[in-house]
Amino acid sequence: MLSMDNYNGAPQRRPTHPAIRRFRSYLRPRAALSARERLTISTLGVVMFFTIWLLVTEAGWIQPFFLPSPLAVARRLFEMVFFEGYLFDVWASACRVFGGFLIAAVVAIPIGILIGNFPFFRSLIEPLLSTARYLPATAFVPLMIIWLGINESQKIAVIFIGTFFPLALFIASISEGVSSDLMNSAYSLGASSRQVFFKVLLPACIPSIVDSLRITAGIAWTYVIVAELVGADSGMGIAILQSQRFLLTDQVIAGIVAVGILGILTDLVFRFAHAKLFPYLH
Known part of the structure; x- marks a missing residue:
């Protein structure tokens, strides 16, 4: 709203309330x-x-x-956890999630670093990885049953x-994004290729690699339901699948919520570890 009370007659805007100004600041990129x-x-x-769900x-x-x-x-x-032994199901799923995730991390980290830093390995491996990432993991379930059976x-x-x-492509992108100026500075100071790789490239990548592990751990929880649909x-x-068979909608949603809670807890653990390991980034 405009005011005409100024001594020179020029219109002035009334001051905006601080709360409104602060809210507008939230909308800035x-x-x-x-x-x-x-x-x-x-x-x-x-x-x-x-609240909306409840209403x-x-x-x-x-x-x-x-x-x-x-x-x-x-x-x-609450009933599932404290009276029906649901924690045994949680433990079984957690072992599968972290088993598959840890194996993936052990394999993906060195491959991603090689792809991101060596054009030879990028040309050799990246086309296969880029194609394979579009294949849904669910499509591999029948093949895994043929190869490995229905065990753990x-x-x-x-x-x-x-x-x-x-994860491999995340790490490849991280490794490729390390500043060339950082590497050239090390070379100009007389560092060898081995020293640049182990003392410049790897330390520069590690914080972002840990963050990529956090994101991928969340992805791992999304696949546990698919992994347990057969032979578990x-x-x-399998608890969610059995609930669906008996039309127990509340139990189905409770199982989904439980997976979400465990995913959030995993994310918080990685965030805490990242803050402790790399306090200079926080």
């Missing part, structure tokens, strides 16, 4: 937020989601058979396939 603001906004988003279900707009209320899901998850190795192999290809007698995936 790459706006800086304090840790408290990030936590507050994140909490607000979660509360809004569950929709409690108002009867959606039948409980299709979407139970969050209270019913929370109650069912088959389930770990599915998670390995789902995480190896994106325990695990979170």
Whole structure:
């Protein structure tokens, strides 16, 4: 709103309320937020989601058979954990997830570093990896059953396939992105190729590699359900499948929520480790 009270008669804008100015600053690209603001906004988003879910279900707009209320899901998850031995399924799935993920990391890290730093290996390996990453891991399930049977190795192999290809390409991109000026500076100071690789390239890549491991660990949790659909007698995936067979919608959603919670916990562990290992980046 404009005011004409200025001594020279020129129109002036009334001062904007500080809260409005701060809200507008949130809409700026790459706006800086304090840790408290990030936590507050994140909490607000979660509360809004569950509030809408609760209102929709409690108002009867959606039948409980299709979407139970969050209270019913929370109650069912509590019962599963404390009275029905669900922690054994969680343990079985966690072993498969981290087994496949760790094997993928051991193989993908050196391959990604080679692709990112040596044009010979990039030309030799990258076309295959770039093609294979478009193949869904679910398509390999029948092949893994033929090759490995329906034991634990088959389930770990599915998670390995789902995480190896994106992780290798992540690391290749990270390695390729190391500044050439950094390498040239080392060469100009008399460093050999071996010294540049082990004392310049690798230390520069490690923080981002750890961050890529965090992202890929989350991807690994998304494949545990697929990995356990065949021949599993325990695990979170088979628990969800059995719930679906008996039309237990609240139990299905509780299982999905449990996978999400474990994924978030894994992410937090990696974030904590990253902050402790590389405090100069935080």
